[in-house]
Amino acid sequence: MNNVIIIGSGPAGLTAAITCAQKGLEVYVIDEYMKPGGRLLGQLYEQPDGTWWNGINESNKLFQQAVDLGIQFYLETAVFNIEKKDNRWKVYTDKETFQTTNLLLATGAAEAxxxxxxxxxxxxxxxxxxxxxxxxxxxxxxxxxxxxxxxxxxxxxxxxxxxxxxxxxxxxxxxxxxxxxxxxxxxxxxxxxxxxxxxxxxxxxxxxxxxxxxxxxxxxxxxxxxxxxxxxxxxxxxxxxxxxxxxxxxxxxxxxxxxxxxxxxxxxxxxxxxxxxxxxxxxGLYPLGELAALTGCPFHYIEELGGYVPLHNEQMETPVEGLFVAGNITGIEGAKVAAAQGRVAGLSIAERTGQHQLEEELKDAIKQVADTRKNAYIQFHPEVESGRRTVQMEWEEYWSKREQII
The missing domain is CATH 3.50.50.60 (FAD/NAD(P)-binding domain)
Known part of the structure; x- marks a missing residue:
């Protein structure tokens, strides 16, 4: 059984995979496209400092780093079902079936x-x-x-x-x-x-x-x-x-x-x-959450984030044990924010394995997400920070209700 399975090889998935591998975890990345990079592949723009953000170059760097760390990629591989049996996730693809206790969905966004x-x-x-x-x-x-x-x-x-x-x-x-x-x-x-x-x-x-x-x-x-x-x-x-x-x-x-x-x-x-x-x-874009819906993860419609997003906290955990999310599946933002979220998700997964104490590193990574969002060159919605606060409120309310039931 694999330590970590990541579905999606965009900036969030690649960064999460690298982070997990750096902590000694075995990582498999699955993506239906023929190249890794996701929406990074199409991006090209001049930044405020005069340098150019070239998405193809950025994705190539991340991919090479991942390969050097021994991360295994399954490209041109479509996932058609996910289910949980005996506390293990079973990921069904058109090539084979994978199993893991730690699953990250970084499926990105789709155009409306x-x-x-x-x-x-x-x-x-x-x-x-x-x-x-x-x-x-x-x-x-x-x-x-x-x-x-x-x-x-x-x-x-x-x-x-x-x-x-x-x-x-x-x-x-x-x-x-x-x-x-x-x-x-x-x-x-x-x-x-x-x-x-x-x-x-x-x-x-x-x-x-x-x-x-x-x-x-x-x-x-x-x-x-x-x-x-x-x-x-x-x-x-x-x-x-x-x-x-x-x-x-x-x-x-x-x-x-x-x-x-x-x-x-x-x-x-x-x-x-x-x-x-x-x-x-x-x-416009909306979060691509179909696979998350198969897991039983609760969703909430948040306009500022582009539509229905799976419930999650700042550590990129969902209420479903062993299920994590990162990138545009959590709300429409830029590639740099997605990558920062991927690092948080990778650290959260590594900490869950019990092999590492990463509390301070996680705090720094979460702060980096906030800083990256604040300084984003392109913002897809003017009230994205309000949307993020709404997610956190929904998360707290969800667990408050669960405690009352218990």
């Missing part, structure tokens, strides 16, 4: 689809797919495209596509309906956009983000937002235009875009066509 008329045409993809094609496989998704959905993820990937020489006509909103209401409302979108304004080379955008600190200023910002958009990285950001249809016969030929009011309502007669050969849809 946003339905747009015409979205089944060849040439329509998620914004994350375009990122992987460009940054990982070095294949352009097309010559000229449009991104539907304005959020932290789409803004960052638009910059990456621009760096790769891909022409982005603009970032625009989806048409307002019951599904897209949050992502189609200009004021709500502006809130998220302000959290990536510091990445823009435009001093106008940076200044505007500092001025709009309250709701009144945000209302003014939406009302007087230029009809032709504001450019970030020379890409128009269209807060007052929405894509109402993707058109083409056998493949994408273009989109129909229309002006919208400050409440997201389409202004009739303002429709125009824009010729593009690919379309990216950016519906």
């Amino acid at each position: 689809p946003v339905p747009i008329p015409g979205w089944t045409l060849p040439g329509v993809m998620s914004v994350g797919a375009a990122q992987v094609m460009t940054n990982v496989h070095r294949v352009k998704p097309g010559n000229r495209g449009i991104i539907i959905g304005i959020n932290v993820l789409s803004s960052a990937i638009a910059m990456e596509l621009k760096l790769a020489g891909v022409d982005i006509a603009c970032l625009a909103l989806p048409k307002n309906n019951q599904i897209t209401h949050e992502s189609a409302h200009p004021k709500k979108v502006l809130d998220s956009l302000l959290h990536v304004a510091h990445m823009a080379p435009s001093s106008f955008v940076k200044l505007g983000s500092k001025l709009m600190k309250n709701n009144f200023m945000k209302e003014l910002g939406v009302t007087f937002f230029p009809r032709n958009g504001v450019k970030m990285w020379d890409i128009p950001i269209q807060l007052k235009k929405a894509v109402i249809e993707i058109y083409g016969e056998q493949e994408v030929a273009g989109v129909t875009i229309a002006s919208i009011s400050s409440k997201g309502e389409v202004i009739e007669g303002s429709e125009e066509n824009i010729a593009v050969d690919f379309v990216c849809i950016a519906g």
Whole structure:
């Protein structure tokens, strides 16, 4: 039986694996993708100090470190069931069945689809797919495209596509309906956009983000937002235009875009066509918790963290004995936060084996997670710290109720 099984080889899984191996534990890492690294593989951006964060290089470093420590990887291996028998986890994959007493789920996040008329045409993809094609496989998704959905993820990937020489006509909103209401409302979108304004080379955008600190200023910002958009990285950001249809016969030929009011309502007669050969849809990310649901771990819906997250504490333990979580399965944040959580999870697992006293090291690692979050260059939700406090409150309430029952 293996000491530790980790499902997911992203920044959280790799860092946790390295931490466990450094403490003398035998570690198996399982991932359905052909390469380790997870969402690290597609990331490329300039940091405040002028250096470049290259996700492929970072994942290669972590992978080599893991291999040098003797960690065994099972890539291109899909997990289809998890169950617990006789205090041991049984992990069923399409290749073989694994067993362990310590299981870490670092399954990351998935993209939320946003339905747009015409979205089944060849040439329509998620914004994350375009990122992987460009940054990982070095294949352009097309010559000229449009991104539907304005959020932290789409803004960052638009910059990456621009760096790769891909022409982005603009970032625009989806048409307002019951599904897209949050992502189609200009004021709500502006809130998220302000959290990536510091990445823009435009001093106008940076200044505007500092001025709009309250709701009144945000209302003014939406009302007087230029009809032709504001450019970030020379890409128009269209807060007052929405894509109402993707058109083409056998493949994408273009989109129909229309002006919208400050409440997201389409202004009739303002429709125009824009010729593009690919379309990216950016519906945001949500925690990928299906495997955790198989374990009987309780979940809570926390908007600030991107959706339903498995209940866990600061040590990355769940209420289910021997089950740990780390990374975006616990809430949508950046790769550096995920890696910091992976270290905490690795230390918690090592301490659980009884071979080490790691209380002080764990405290330092937990503090490092908080510091990394506070200084994160990209934040996916402005109230993420509030979301984390909610998780901790739910954790305390869960055990309080358990004690009352006992």
